Amino acid sequence: MPDIPLIPVTSPASISIFHALLTRGPMARVEIAQTLGLSQAAVTKAIRPLLSEGFVELTNDIEPDPTRKGRPLEPIHLVADRIFTLGIKVTQDTLYSIGMNFDGSIQFSHITGRSGGTSQQLIDDLVKCCLFLLRECSSRGISPDGIGISISGDVDNEQGIVRDSHLLGIHDFALAEKLTEQLNIPIFVDNDVRALTNAESLYGSGRNVSSWAVVTIGEGIGCGIYVNGKILTGAFGVAGELGHLPLGPLSRRCSCGKNGCVEAVASTPAIRAAIKETLNEELTLDQALSRYTHDEQIRGIIDQADMVLADALGTLACLIGPSKIMLSGESIGALAAEPKRLENIRSHFSKRAFGNSARCELVLTQQTFLDWARGAASIVISRIARLS
DSSP states (O other): OOOOOOOOOSSHHHHHHHHHHHHHHBOOOOHHHHHTTTOOHHHHHHHHHHHHHHSEEEEEOOOTTTTOOOOOOOEEOGGGSSSEEEEEEOSSEEEEEEEETSSSSEEEEEEEESSSSSSHHHHHHHHHHHHHHHHHHHHHOOOOEEEEEEEEEEEEEETTTTEEEEETTTTEOHHHHHHHHHHOEEEEEEEEHHHEEEEEEEESSSTOEEEEEEEESSSSEEEEEEEEEEOOOOTTSSSOOOSSSSSSSSTSBBBSSHHHHHHHHHHHHHHHHHHHHHHHOOHHHHHHHTTTTOOHHHHHHHHHHHHHHHHHHHHHHHHEEEEEEEEESTHHHHHHHHHHHHHHHHHHHHHSOOOGGGGGGEEEEEOOOOHHHHHHHHHHHHTTOOOH
């Protein structure tokens, strides 16, 4: 793999300072010192290499405080275009991609369909997409520092191997290695929900919150967990698989091959399959929800899905004690459109969560696939800044 352009943050202090500037915005030395519990001398020493290599700079564009004595404060801020990354979110039929400054601002985007479902077709599609993105960068005079790719399933992000993605039908696939053979740029691969969680921790509503989780609801049920400044990855690269907790009826078979998974009841395909089995009708989720209030059978199927999901959320709250759980994914719009469903989920969640864990806030977050692509691009930021 080509060399990774590491940011010169080599001490715990410099990493903490860089992370604070990334998530909090411009800060003066004294503010950094107070926030992180460091001396101002330690702050000055830690930022020196960042200043000399152009990753941060000093500004004095903040209105001076006439009541403050001594030298005016010089805020330190990141140079947003010093690092540029590309991100690609892979779905079953589409590639969503972006180019991003390392402050999280998206500079351009691209959406393209996939040519097929085989592993070789995935490689071909990704290479084609990457070459398009690299040409776009070249036309703008940009030299990108790496490409992040997010994909559903069990992903070994250290080795860049997709261990198992049942939604995409690929297993033990060395995706990063195969792409690097054709592209002379660092490639990083991670689970899509974990990547989305990373972006939320750096640029979204997870900034400066110590314990929270993202739960995505759609083709599958995904979960990213953030605790005390770290995204949980697990000893074997698998953590937060909320969709595969065995909280549903054992009669419901999951696409992973096991029975009783949350995903086998609460995902969009599972709800549609249950409706077809019960009513012998092929309905989209939107069509089913249009009949939610007056069709008792459809309402029963959707309510069961929501209660199993609430059981899973309650379990998650008991295990990690988050201050909030962000509900996201393709099906969130449908959930937001029916207030009674959300009310039922919150009510059931409060009964399942133990003690003060029930104080956890359930928040709906509307995100597009380009937000997921930003998650992929954020993988590169975290790697080269040694944040993960």
